[in-house]
Amino acid sequence: MLEEFENALGKGAVLSSAEAMAPYLSEWRGLFHGQALAVLRPSSTQAVSDAVRLAARHQLKIVPQGGNTGLVGGQIPDDAKAHIILSAERLSAxxxxxxxxxxxxxxxxxxxxxxxxxxxxxxxxxxxxxxxxxxxxxxxxxxxxxxxxxxxxxxxxxxxxxxxxxxxxxxxxxxxxxxxxxxxxxxxxxxxxxxxxxxxxxxxxxxxxxxxKPKGRQVAFMGFASPHAALATLNIAQGLAGSNLTGFELMPRIGVEFTIRHLEGARDPLQGSYPWYALVEISSGRSEEEAEALMLEAFQAASEKGHVADAALAASSSQQAEFWRMRHGLSEVQKHEGGSIKHDVSVPVSRMPDFIVEASAAVKAIIANCRPVAFGHLGDGNIHFNVSQPIGGDKEAFLAQWDRINTVVHDIVADYNGSVSAEHGIGRLKAKLMPQIKSDVELDLMRRVKQCLDPDGLFNPGALLPPEL
Structure with missing residues (x-):
């Protein structure tokens, strides 16, 4: 069987040793591990077609995989060895x-x-x-x-x-x-x-x-007393900048502290310490001067209303990149603080501050010294409501509370008419939730589409759609 794949796809396109396959069989958080007969790495669309036809002939299931950076396990096969991983890495033109x-x-x-x-x-x-x-x-x-x-x-x-x-x-x-x-x-x-x-x-x-390409961009790091103040500033910035407001990312003080501790070269952007921060970006199709003027106008308007406590405007493109590096590094640095129970949720933008307050109180009622780290895309209502383990706590005991904490947070999300997956997807991690968050009609339609396009269940079994009871 492996020889057939090698003949069809070419030399080096088929990995079958345990050592060679290992990087493809687990994801970076270590939550999902699987088995596979082989990892196939076709280098053309026709080669992908040939691989799919061979897999179907041998009744093998196919797990598509890209860069293996997914956060819900959809790119990792389960423990059934009659799987192949179909990697896109050599489709690189x-x-x-x-x-x-x-x-x-x-x-x-x-x-x-x-x-x-x-x-x-x-x-x-x-x-x-x-x-x-x-x-x-x-x-x-x-x-x-x-x-x-x-x-x-x-x-x-x-x-x-x-x-x-x-x-x-x-x-x-x-x-x-x-x-x-x-x-x-x-x-x-x-x-x-x-x-x-x-x-x-x-x-x-x-x-x-x-x-x-924008001709000008300004990035600011702003400090706030509450997420409600950050939301008020978002509304002011949108009113002044409109579609030129290209970023508004909310971060808690604890997230900034994690970043300063664990992200090399990261520094506290502001002299004072504030409970909440936002990374704000305004772009201009005209000039740097226009972007800076819009940012200053937004900051001054929010400051006059008492929403913003302090702000640092990036003085150079390298400082802009440094501000963004702090934001993008938030997921990674949490690993250094022990176990983390994660949620990728969305609620209506206007309800986001209330959700953060309510969900934080709810998880602390279950694990008294846990550390909520709520950060993300305030402007589109998507928050990564992560919960880090208590300092000095037992990681395994903390992670054993995953389902309990998930249930509490997701119940609050439902009360706010939100979504339990805003941008990470369903994968294997959340497939069991689908009957709770999708109506019978929705699930039936999704299964009919799957049956029409993939009647033998070749592609990614166990991901997205829950098994029928």
């Missing part, structure tokens, strides 16, 4: 960049940061940005509908995709690589695969939107 048409066509294995750099070199801007951008791949970003810090102004990944190329469960290749902003000819099929978490097909390439 940037096929075309159209500056006039503001689009870029890339293969699924292209690392996100490389797309950002290619756009920048062409005086264009690709706005998808997240902490793992140096290693995550665009195929995984598309399959999980990744969010990140640019959603406030540019939307999720779904809003950035013009066309897709996908290998279907029967091996056929659907070429939907159209760079069209308008195409009103029936069902928009690409939307099925964006956020489909690799359960319906394997994304091999995409046409993505680019934007004019």
């Amino acid at each position: 940037i096929r075309k960049l159209d500056s006039d048409g503001n689009s870029i066509t890339v293969e699924a294995g292209v690392v996100l940061e490389r797309i950002q750099q290619a756009a920048d070199a062409a005086e264009r801007f690709f706005p998808l940005a997240l902490g793992a951008q140096g290693s995550c791949q665009i195929g995984g970003n598309i399959s999980t509908n990744a969010g990140g810090t640019g959603v406030l102004a540019y939307g999720n990944t779904r809003n950035l995709v013009l066309g897709l190329e996908v290998v279907l469960a029967d091996g056929r290749i659907w070429n939907g690589l159209r760079a069209l902003h308008k195409n009103n000819t029936g069902y928009d099929l690409k939307q099925l695969f964006i956020g489909g978490e690799g359960t319906l097909g394997f994304v091999t390439a995409a046409v993505l939107k680019l934007f004019p």
Whole structure:
């Protein structure tokens, strides 16, 4: 069987030793581990098609994998060894960049940061940005509908995709690589695969939107007494800057302290200590001066109303990058503080401060000395409500409370009419929650789509959709 794969895909495309497969069989948080017969690394769309047909012939299940940076286990197989991992890492070509048409066509294995750099070199801007951008791949970003810090102004990944190329469960290749902003000819099929978490097909390439490169950008680090004050400042900044407000990221003092302790070179941006902070970014299509003027106007207006306690405006592009590095490093630095129970949730923007206060009190009522670390995208209502273990506590005992803490937090999210997965997806971690958060009609429709496109359940079993009872 392995020889067939090697003959079809070429030398070096099939990994089958335990040592070679190990990096693909667990994810960076260590929550999910699995087994596989082999890791396949095709280097062309046709090779992906050949791999899918061979897998189907041998009745093997396929787990698609990009950069293996996912946070809900959707890229890791379970313990059944009749699986193969289909890696996109060698699908790494940037096929075309159209500056006039503001689009870029890339293969699924292209690392996100490389797309950002290619756009920048062409005086264009690709706005998808997240902490793992140096290693995550665009195929995984598309399959999980990744969010990140640019959603406030540019939307999720779904809003950035013009066309897709996908290998279907029967091996056929659907070429939907159209760079069209308008195409009103029936069902928009690409939307099925964006956020489909690799359960319906394997994304091999995409046409993505680019934007004019901002001519000016200003970044500020602001201190607040409460998340309510931060929300009030968000509203002021949006009123003044409109779509030029390209970032508004909320951070608690404890998160800033974690970053200063564990992120090399990180420093406290403000002289004083404040319970809450926001990283605010304003961009301008005209000049640095306009971006700075808008930022100062927003700060002064919020300060006059008593919302902002202090602020530091980045004095250079390197300082802007340093501010953003602190924000993007928040997920990673929590590992150094012991166990962390994580939640990727969203509620209406106006309710976010109340949710943080209520959820923090609720988890502390269960584990008295736990440390809530609520941070994220205040501007689009998505907060990463993580809970770090008590100082000096037992990590395993703390993590044993995962389901209990999840239930309490998710119940509050439901009360606020929110979502238990804002941008990370469902994967294996949250599949069991689907009957609680989706109606019978929704689940039935999702299963019908799965049955239509993948009747034999070839792609990513156990992810996204819960097993039928």
